[in-house]
Amino acid sequence: MDRVRRGWSVAMTLAVIAPAALAGCGADKEAPRFVSGQVASASPTPPPEPFEFAISPEADAKDLPISTEIGTSVSGGEVTSVTLVEDGGGEVSGSMRDDGTSWVPDKPLKNNKKYTATVVATSASGDEETKTTTFSTMGKSGSQTGTGLYLFDGRTYGVAMPVVVEFFPGVPEKERANVQKRMFVSTDPPQPGTWYWVANGSQAFYRAPDYWQPGTKLTARIALGGHPTGDGRYGDQDRGATATIGGKVTMEVDNATKQLSMFKDDKLVKQMPVSLGKPSTPSSSGTMVVMDKQAQTVFDTFAELGPEEGYRTDISFAQRITWGGEFIHAAPWSVGDQGVRNVSHGCVNLSMANAEWLFSQTKVGDPITVKGTERKLADGNGWTAWNLTWDEFVKGSALPVPADLAPKQRSGSPAPAQSGGGTPTPAPSVTSG
Incomplete structure (x- = not known):
C-alpha cells in the first residue's frame, strides 16, 4: 500500500535550494570553449546520479521513543511507499515530511511494542528497491513535560492569533530544535510562518510575517506525545486542532490622547475614551492579543497586593491581554477620568456601554x-508574538529559517511595536482594575 502523503506542512524544515543556472543570449547549439588557446570539445552529458537508498531506525533497535519516525535517504530516485505495521496489530497511518527526510506516524506509537517498516524507493530509471527494518519502543516514562495548545477545534479567532504552545517545565535550549521539528502547522490558503521561543522555553509562538488572512483555516499538530523534551523528560501527549480566522478587527490605544480606536478591515469604526494604569502601576506598551473573554468575572488582588492595597471587585466585559493581569474591561467608577487621566492598576478602563459594545465586536x-x-x-507576558518585528521574530526559531521566510521588507506588515486550549496554563494573575 502506498503510504506516502504530504498533507502536513512542517513548521520548520531546512530548505536547500540549488543556485539557478545562468542563461544568456546565443546560438541554438553550445558555443565552443577555449582551453590554453585551443578549442575544447563540448562537455559530455554527465552520468546519472547513482541510485542509493537507506532507511532508519537500524534493524532490531530497542527502547525507541513512541515518536519514532521512519527515516529515508535516497539519491537518484524517490521513496514511493512506506508501510509501518505493529507486531500483532494493524497498519499505522502516516505521511512524509515535505523535505522527504522521514515518514511521520499520524499519532504516537504504543509503548513496549515491536514494529516493522517496509520502504519502497524507485530509481530514476524505474527500478524498485525495497528495504525493511524492525524496531521496538520503550516503556512509558514517568518523567514528563506538560504541554498546552491554545487552539481549539471549530473555534473562530482573530487575525493575530498565534499558535501558542506551553511547556512545563520549559524546554532546555539545546532540545528546542528537536522539539520544534515535531510541531506542525498548515494553513489554507498557504501562509508560511515559523516558531519563536520565549527565552525560558516555557512558550513557543507560531505566526506568519503578516496577520492571517480572514477566512484562513489554521491546523496545528503538536506531536510531542512520548517525544524527548530534555533532561530525561518526554512530552505528555499529542495535541491538535483546526480553527478558522475571522474578520479583521484591530485596536489601538494612545496614552497621549487616552483614546481607544477600533478598526474593522483597517477602517476606523469607533473611538472611546479610556483610563490606563496610573504611574505606580502603568499599562504595558506594545502589541498584545486578546487571550480570553469573560462577560462577568471577579478581580481578587488580596493575595497579590496584600490587605492594604488589595481589593475584590465584580468586573463586566473583561478581555485579558497579558498574563500579568492587564485587561480591557468596564470600569464605571473611572468614567470621569476616562479620556482625562490614568487611574487604573494597569488595565484599559472603559465605560460600561463602551466596554459592552467592544466586547460584542472582538474575538480571542x-x-x-x-x-x-x-x-x-x-x-512572554501574554501572547507577545506580534510585539516583535519579523526580523526579531525569526531569530527566536530553534531551526534555520527557509530562504522564503528570511527577513525582508514586506508591505502591509503590522507596524513594529515599541519594544523589541490546553493544559497546563499559567496561573492567572489579576493585579489591575
Missing part, C-alpha cells in the same frame, strides 16, 4: 496595540 486573537506608557511589554 484580535490584536491591541498600546503606546506611550511608562512600561514596555515584557516578552
